[in-house]
Amino acid sequence: MTAALAAAHHGLSAVVIEREKVYGGSTARSGGGLWLPGPEASTYLKHVAGDEVAPARRDALLAYGPEVLAFVERHTPLEFARVPGYPDYHPEAPGGLAEGRTVEPRPLDVRRIGVDRETLAPPYRAAPNGMAVTAVDYRWLSLGMRHPRSALTAVRLAASRFRGHRLTMGQALAAGLRAGLRRAGVPVLLDTPMTGLDVGEGRVAAVRSGGRTWRARRGVILASGGFERNEGMRREHQDLGTEWTVGAPGNTGDGIRMGRELGAALDLMDEAWWGPSLPLTGGPYFCLAERNLPGSLMVDGSGRRFVNESAPYVDVVHVMLGRRTGTPHLPSWLITDRTYRDRYLFAGRAPRTPLPRRWFDAGVAHRADTVAGLAASIGVPPEELRRTVDRFNGFAASGRDDDFGRGDSAYDRYYGDPRQRPNPCLGPLSKPPFHAFALVPGDLGTKGGLRTDERARVLRPDGAPVPGLYAAGNTSASVMGRGYAGAGATLGPAMTFGYLAALDLAE
Ligand SMILES: Cc1cc2nc3c(=O)[nH]c(=O)nc-3n(C[C@H](O)[C@H](O)[C@H](O)COP(=O)(O)OP(=O)(O)OC[C@H]3O[C@@H](n4cnc5c(N)ncnc54)[C@H](O)[C@@H]3O)c2cc1C
Numbered sequence: 001m002t003a004a005l006a007a008a009h010h011g012l013s014a015v016v017i018e019r020e021k022v023y024g025g026s027t028a029r030s031g032g033g034l035w036l037p038g039p040e041a042s043t044y045l046k047h048v049a050g051d052e053v054a055p056a057r058r059d060a061l062l063a064y065g066p067e068v069l070a071f072v073e074r075h076t077p078l079e080f081a082r083v084p085g086y087p088d089y090h091p092e093a094p095g096g097l098a099e100g101r102t103v104e105p106r107p108l109d110v111r112r113i114g115v116d117r118e119t120l121a122p123p124y125r126a127a128p129n130g131m132a133v134t135a136v137d138y139r140w141l142s143l144g145m146r147h148p149r150s151a152l153t154a155v156r157l158a159a160s161r162f163r164g165h166r167l168t169m170g171q172a173l174a175a176g177l178r179a180g181l182r183r184a185g186v187p188v189l190l191d192t193p194m195t196g197l198d199v200g201e202g203r204v205a206a207v208r209s210g211g212r213t214w215r216a217r218r219g220v221i222l223a224s225g226g227f228e229r230n231e232g233m234r235r236e237h238q239d240l241g242t243e244w245t246v247g248a249p250g251n252t253g254d255g256i257r258m259g260r261e262l263g264a265a266l267d268l269m270d271e272a273w274w275g276p277s278l279p280l281t282g283g284p285y286f287c288l289a290e291r292n293l294p295g296s297l298m299v300d301g302s303g304r305r306f307v308n309e310s311a312p313y314v315d316v317v318h319v320m321l322g323r324r325t326g327t328p329h330l331p332s333w334l335i336t337d338r339t340y341r342d343r344y345l346f347a348g349r350a351p352r353t354p355l356p357r358r359w360f361d362a363g364v365a366h367r368a369d370t371v372a373g374l375a376a377s378i379g380v381p382p383e384e385l386r387r388t389v390d391r392f393n394g395f396a397a398s399g400r401d402d403d404f405g406r407g408d409s410a411y412d413r414y415y416g417d418p419r420q421r422p423n424p425c426l427g428p429l430s431k432p433p434f435h436a437f438a439l440v441p442g443d444l445g446t447k448g449g450l451r452t453d454e455r456a457r458v459l460r461p462d463g464a465p466v467p468g469l470y471a472a473g474n475t476s477a478s479v480m481g482r483g484y485a486g487a488g489a490t491l492g493p494a495m496t497f498g499y500l501a502a503l504d505l506a507e
Pocket of ligand 1: 026445
């Protein structure tokens with residue numbers, strides 16, 4: 001949508017085609033955070049993205065990101081605000097910032113989008129009673145009633161219902177972009193799957209959808225998301241299936257497949273925007289604050305910890321999958337005690353409220369009055385789990401995790417409990433009953449795809465562009481490489497490279 005908006009405002013005639021009956025894809029499901037700093041983030045991005053990403057692409061992201069934000073604010077009803085204190089995901093790395101760089105959409109009055117509210121794709125999880133919850137709010141809500149800001153946030157949100165229906169996070173982002181397209185006269189055709197690309201006179205010249213064809217005078221920008229919902233592609237490239245993704249249902253890798261058929265190179269196909277997730281009966285739940293809050297730890301089948309639980313979600317799953325060491329840590333369990341359950345929101349469930357029976361029936365959740373009983377229930381050696389908990393409780397008392405450094409990073413602490421001393425991420429597991437929750441390597445979508453250059457042109461293995469073909473978002477291999485710079489590091493680049501593709505077409 002950003003690409004089409006930029007194309008329209010640069011004098012081109014654009015059309016967006018969308019296979020679903022609703023628009024917005026994963027973007028509408030998302031938190032809507034955008035990581036779009038300027039060139040001052042160069043050292044940091046180089047550190048995060050690593051050597052697999054061409055420096056010219058990193059530079060292009062940083063050179064144009066702020067311009068994209070300003071462009072979108074100018075041509076849509078969207079306004080963006082800083083998410084205060086949400087750190088870069090590696091704030092202690094060279095150039096990283098503990099105060100963060102993420103922005104998010106301000107709540108958007110649904111009346112600003114008119115009829116397009118009817119066809120907006122649903123959020124991943126709707127806030128109760130239509131409350132307008134932002135990313136900033138989520139942080140405080142996760143703390144239950146532990147902090148004055150938590151209570152204030154809950155009261156303000158409850159009252160905000162009387163201010164009319166407002167969209168937040170990815171709902172606001174997708175709807176705001178759609179509104180900008182309507183203003184610019186760009187059609188968005190729903191229920192219109194791209195089924196093929198036609199080549200003519202040596203370049204990509206048309207898009208097919210069933211029997212219909214759109215001739216592309218300048219070119220085609222593929223922005224059809226990743227392949228998180230394509231079982232065959234996931235098995236081929238990742239040795240995993242589709243059941244643990246929270247990406248949009250329509251993201252079956254069509255753009256990647258069609259680009260490959262035209263000779264494009266693929267990169268990072270074994271990667272995803274991973275995150276430890278609860279395989280709940282109604283679908284996976286992507287854990288954010290749940291791993292950072294005190295009174296919780298993670299173990300594998302040996303009953304031992306294996307990771308800094310509070311590390312950024314992509315990094316935790318890299319360890320779960322054994323990507324660097326060759327030793328996976330699956331199954332994984334999140335172990336918690338009663339204090340944790342009494343204090344904090346858990347997977348959207350208010351503190352102290354009973355957890356659904358079906359979670360226990362499905363084996364996703366286990367409960368026991370002793371650590372040994374819990375170990376027996378999940379099939380890990382009881383004496384090992386006991387040792388792990390005892391050692392961890394020592395760390396909680398001293399405030400130092402000597403094994404994995406949990407709470408050392410400002411990122412870990414962001415979702416910790418500020419009232420927990422001395423370390424906001426470390427609290428003892430001492431009060432029964434204890435819980436264990438299964439954790440699986442889930443994802444927000446895949447991040448490998450078509451190789452592109454700094455103008456978002458799709459490239460062949462020899463580095464030559466496929467004439468007339470561009471890609472942005474998860475259809476392209478990410479400018480973040482195997483890393484994740486900060487909240488918004490998928491959507492910020494997706495919008496920027498869509499914008500750059502349109503500029504290139506306009507030129
Ligand atoms: C719960 C959740 C929270 C997230 N939070 C954030 C966040 O705060 N910040 C961030 O940066 N990222 C976040 N992400 C990740 C981010 O949402 C995605 O990486 C991003 O939306 C991908 O954008 P995209 O344009 O590539 O794909 P999408 O937004 O998924 O759009 C792709 C569209 O293409 C359509 N399509 C697919 N195939 C075809 C076809 N053949 N023909 C026509 N249309 C087709 C799909 O139906 C879809 O609508 C989150 C994701 C989720 C699920």
